[in-house]
Amino acid sequence: MQLLHENADTVSPRQMSIAMNKWDRENAEHKLSSEEHCNQFKNDYIEFSPQTNLWIKRRDLYKQLRSINARRLQLGKEVNVTHFARSCAVADIQDPFSLTDKEIGNRIEACRARLRELQPVAPMLRIEHLRDCIHRAKERGDMKAVVRIRQILRNEKLRRRWRDVHKLTKPRRGGAPTSIKIKHTTGDVQYDTREEIEEQAGRLLTDRFQLARDAPICNGTLFDDFGYLGDTACTRAILEGTYEYPPEMDDHTRLLCEEAHRIFSVKSTEEISNYVDSDDFQYFWLHADEFIQSSHSHIHFGHYKAIAHDWYLSALEASKLSLAATTGIPMERWGSALTVLLEKEFGNIYLEKMRAICLLEADFNWLNKLIFAKRMMDQAYDNGLVPVEQFARRGVQASHGVLCKVLFCDMMRALHEMAGIPSVDLGNCYDAVAHPIASIALQAFQVPLTTIVLSLSVLQTMTFFLRTGYGVSTCGYGGILAMTQLSAWDKEMEWLPRDSPQ
Numbered sequence: 001m002q003l004l005h006e007n008a009d010t011v012s013p014r015q016m017s018i019a020m021n022k023w024d025r026e027n028a029e030h031k032l033s034s035e036e037h038c039n040q041f042k043n044d045y046i047e048f049s050p051q052t053n054l055w056i057k058r059r060d061l062y063k064q065l066r067s068i069n070a071r072r073l074q075l076g077k078e079v080n081v082t083h084f085a086r087s088c089a090v091a092d093i094q095d096p097f098s099l100t101d102k103e104i105g106n107r108i109e110a111c112r113a114r115l116r117e118l119q120p121v122a123p124m125l126r127i128e129h130l131r132d133c134i135h136r137a138k139e140r141g142d143m144k145a146v147v148r149i150r151q152i153l154r155n156e157k158l159r160r161r162w163r164d165v166h167k168l169t170k171p172r173r174g175g176a177p178t179s180i181k182i183k184h185t186t187g188d189v190q191y192d193t194r195e196e197i198e199e200q201a202g203r204l205l206t207d208r209f210q211l212a213r214d215a216p217i218c219n220g221t222l223f224d225d226f227g228y229l230g231d232t233a234c235t236r237a238i239l240e241g242t243y244e245y246p247p248e249m250d251d252h253t254r255l256l257c258e259e260a261h262r263i264f265s266v267k268s269t270e271e272i273s274n275y276v277d278s279d280d281f282q283y284f285w286l287h288a289d290e291f292i293q294s295s296h297s298h299i300h301f302g303h304y305k306a307i308a309h310d311w312y313l314s315a316l317e318a319s320k321l322s323l324a325a326t327t328g329i330p331m332e333r334w335g336s337a338l339t340v341l342l343e344k345e346f347g348n349i350y351l352e353k354m355r356a357i358c359l360l361e362a363d364f365n366w367l368n369k370l371i372f373a374k375r376m377m378d379q380a381y382d383n384g385l386v387p388v389e390q391f392a393r394r395g396v397q398a399s400h401g402v403l404c405k406v407l408f409c410d411m412m413r414a415l416h417e418m419a420g421i422p423s424v425d426l427g428n429c430y431d432a433v434a435h436p437i438a439s440i441a442l443q444a445f446q447v448p449l450t451t452i453v454l455s456l457s458v459l460q461t462m463t464f465f466l467r468t469g470y471g472v473s474t475c476g477y478g479g480i481l482a483m484t485q486l487s488a489w490d491k492e493m494e495w496l497p498r499d500s501p502q
Contacts, residue, residue, distance in 0.1 A: 001319045008327055020323065021332045027320070028333060031303045049125035052118050057091050059111035065096050066104050123160065127153070151395065174343025178469035180351045190349075194470040201341055201466055202477040204351055209464075209478055215434035216250035223436070228460060229453050230439025238440055239264040256437055260444040267383055267446055272375050274325040274451045278314040280370060281321075285314075294362040296338040296465050296472070301362055321367050328450035330458045334364040338472065339464045358464065368455055376445050385445075435460065 004019055011019075046052050064084060071079055081097075088096045099107070118125070130153050137145040179192040182200060191197050216222060225234040237243035241261045245254055285301075285308035292301045307313040324330060338359040343349065380386045391401035405421060412419040435456045442452045463476035 001316060001323070004323055005319065008323065013327070013329060016327060017329050020320075020329060024320065024331045024333060027316075028297060028299055031299050034303070034306075046115060046119050047122035047126040049122060049129040051125055052115065052122055054091065055111050055114050055118070057087075058093060059108055059115070061088055061091055061093060061096070062104050062108045062111065065099070066101065069101065069104075126156070172346040174346040174348070176467065176469040177341060177343055177349055177354065180349050180354070182351050188350075194468070197468050197470070198466055198473045198475075200351060201356075201468070202473075202475075205339060205356060205464060205466070206477055208356075211432040212434040215432075215437070216253045217436045218434050220248075221246050222249065222253070226436040226440070228435060229456055230436040230443070231449055231453055235440055235443060239444055241265070253437070257440065260440050263385060263441075264444040264446075266385070267379075267444070269446075271446050271448055272371065272379060274322070274371055274448045276318045276321040276325065276367070276370065278311060278318045281314045281318045282308045282311075284308075284366060284370070293340070294359050294365070296336040296359070297333050297361065299333075299362065304362055304366075317363065321363060324454060325367060325371065325448075325451045328453045328457075330454055331361075331364070334361050334458050335462055336476065337361075337462050337464050338467055339477075340467045364458065371447065371451055372442070372455075376442070376447055380445060 001023065004016070004023065008016060046056075061084070065088075068079065068081060068084065085096075130149055134146055134149050137143075137149065177197065179190060180197050180200060181188050181190045191200055212218060217226060226232055234243060238257050239261055243257070245257070281304075285304045288301055288305055290302045290305050294300050304317070307317055340357045340359060342355045342357065344353055344355045348354075377386065390396075391398070391404070408419070409421070439452050439456060443449060462478055464478045465476050466473040
């Protein structure tokens with residue numbers, strides 16, 4: 001990886017792409033092979049407290065003791081049990097190696113019985129434990145810890161309160177469909193086989209991915225000026241306010257371009273950093289939910305969460321992402337995404353009423369979040385370009401926003417003032433974003449052009465695999481702009497020089 005960074009400016013983009021993807025494939029193979037040697041432990045059937053934790057540890061230690069005895073018998077010699085003996089001393093298990101297999105089994109059952117007894121009172125023990133933590137934090141003067149623990153208490157209380165309510169009031173969740181319906185002029189047609197579902201869903205998704213082609217900036221003179229990626233000299237002229245707008249230009253597109261010029265003129269000249277360091281990587285992945293589904297390559301959040309516990313591996317991953325962001329060269333693995341088809345309403349199998357969730361590669365998705373959602377938006381807030389959020393903040397609930405809306409309407413009614421509350425939820429907004437105007441907007445916020453090209457080129461050439469109730473499809477959808485994009489890169493970015501070695 002260090003060699004790739006040192007030669008990033010001297011070799012052709014084609015050679016750099018080959019070398020980067022060779023390294024990434026080997027790295028991906030190591031991650032997938034490590035799956036056989038990793039375990040995931042999660043059991044939340046009982047609330048955590050020191051009392052319940054003690055009996056869970058004792059039960060697990062007795063199970064481990066039975067495995068140690070079996071291994072001793074198999075090998076015919078002693079094994080190293082220093083760490084195990086220390087754990088037994090902490091759990092107050094006296095002389096564990098003198099126990100027979102029958103006694104070990106009896107103690108395991110006794111631990112399970114004790115946990116069943118503690119389960120009804122475990123929520124109260126949990127509350128008492130957190131209150132003790134608050135008391136100890138106050139004694140040592142750590143007020144930040146007091147605030148965090150109180151937040152945990154509050155969230156868990158609300159979760160317990162609404163758990164049973166949601167079971168009764170929330171509709172049943174729909175799963176992945178094994179049959180779909182499509183409305184036709186002659187009536188509804190139902191498709192039940194895997195091939196029919198994938199064909200119909202793939203056709204609908206392909207149409208959705210082409211919605212942005214109708215945008216004015218993707219047609220005619222404007223398309224000639226800005227191209228697919230918005231990386232031409234005309235884009236720079238838009239930002240600097242020197243672009244001569246064609247007389248036939250759409251009014252709304254012109255307003256967007258003028259707003260981009262205004263934002264660019266009031267923004268600081270400092271370009272947003274596209275360098276990723278290990279601290280950024282570890283801060284996110286150590287706190288990420290391990291059980292989020294991700295990626296067609298089977299490299300999931302658990303891999304990156306495990307990597308984040310090691311400084312060297314974190315630095316290696318951060319260096320890989322920095323190289324991709326600064327050179328604008330994507331990994332081949334990022335070009336495949338998994339689209340999960342789910343029922344929005346339980347039992348409603350009409351295709352147009354289903355939800356299609358696109359799962360990108362976890363590292364590519366996080367890189368976009370870091371640069372666009374974190375750094376770009378933080379700088380926009382600092383420059384006063386984003387209105388202050390009232391209810392989209394940490395510690396604020398949705399009920400607060402509803403109460404404020406009701407109070408506002410009551411006040412306007414009492415004062416006899418004209419007022420309104422609009423709903424600005426956009427339909428198909430992500431499917432219909434035109435990439436040239438998105439590139440112009442991102443450049444107005446001082447995002448480096450190489451990073452913008454990296455993200456947009458991956459999306460434009462991406463192949464989507466479909467997952468239904470029958471599993472993941474073997475053929476992909478999308479990627480229809482790939483050849484067009486490669487020719488555009490040849491012409492505008494020298495992405496694949498024709499004289500470069502194959």
